[in-house]
Amino acid sequence: MTRIHATAIVDPKAELAEDVEVGPYAIIGPQVRIGARTVVGAHVVIEGRTTIGCDNRFYPSSSIGAMPQDMSHGGEITALEIGDRNTVREFCTFNTGTFKEEGVTRVGSDNWIMAYVHIAHDCQVGNHTILVNQATLAGHVRVGDWAVVGGLSGVHQFVRIGAHAMIGFQGHVSQDVAPYMTVDGNPLATRAVNLTGLKRRAFSDERIAVIRKMHKLIFRNGLPLAQAQTEIEALRGQGSGEGDQDIALMLGFLSDVGKRGLVR
Known part of the structure; x- marks a missing residue:
């Protein structure tokens, strides 16, 4: 059976699989759908038109599905889609999309997303990625499968990070990062093939x-x-x-x- 803590607020219109777990003081809005075996930790807020797959775990105090931080957004109903088996650590923020694109922010499956990560409107994050603490993706960023974004890195809007790429600590990423490569430094430069990965x-x-x-x-x-x-x-x-x-x-x-x- 779904386990919902007595202090959590779950809108009656939300769709939760039978074995979803919702922790203390969590809030889940009316347009949210959550798949089997997903765990929503304490104080997590999930709102907007947000669809979440199976076997995800959200650690305490994340904001998932809030409206985009885009001053031109006019309150249109847009969406956030999250796949399966993702780990989302504390204080992460994922926003819904805008109609500048198709209106959907997407996070794939099997991602390891550490504390304080921000995924802005219209981002498209692939599968098996690692976003290290305080990595920040501005709007419309694309992250390929198996990519790693180092801690305290900022990625400029509309930038693409190729599959299997590695961004080092505190990367200032204002241009596209080619697949399979390791980049670091300030200014950012391509150093070598991501052999370790x-x-x-x-x-x-x-x-x-x-x-x-x-x-x-x-x-x-x-x-x-x-x-x-x-x-x-x-x-x-x-x-x-x-x-x-x-x-x-x-x-x-x-x-x-x-x-x-x-x-x-």
């Missing part, structure tokens, strides 16, 4: 060799980005199918680098 995820030596070649072409050979893309394209078919998938992911990312440019 790739090895933890059992990337083969052959795949890592291909990624190293891409790193050299983009960041070490002094090539214009368009020429680096052409030479990366020429790497296709030289290794495994997985290597070709890594090439495709990188080329897809580079083809969509925005006006803010790429951290190089």
Whole structure:
């Protein structure tokens, strides 16, 4: 049975799976839907049109689904969607979307989100990411699968962080971060391939060799980005199918680098 603490306030219109647990003084609004086995800790507020999957855990005092911190927002009903098996630690803030995009902020599944993390309106966070304490994502940020955002880092609006990328401590991220790379410093720069992350995820030596070649072409050979893309394209078919998938992911990312440019 759903376990709701006597001091919690759960709107009768909220939809909670039968085995959801709601802690002391938590507040859950009328448009909220929460999936099986999710635990909502003490003093957590979940509001807005928020949909949460299964097996999530929200630690005390987070604000989930509040209206976007966007002065142009006119009170429109927008949404927040959260997947499965996420850990959300204390004092996190996740906002709903705006109609500047499709009106939905999304957080995927299997993410480890530490204390004081802010996910602003229209962000799209993938799966298996780690957002370390006080990481702050401004509006419209994209975070790829398996990416890591270091503690006290700030990510500028509309910036994209590629899959498997690693942002070091206190990163000032105002440009796109390429997949598979480690960036740090002030000003931010691409330092190397994220070898530690790739090895933890059992990337083969052959795949890592291909990624190293891409790193050299983009960041070490002094090539214009368009020429680096052409030479990366020429790497296709030289290794495994997985290597070709890594090439495709990188080329897809580079083809969509925005006006803010790429951290190089």
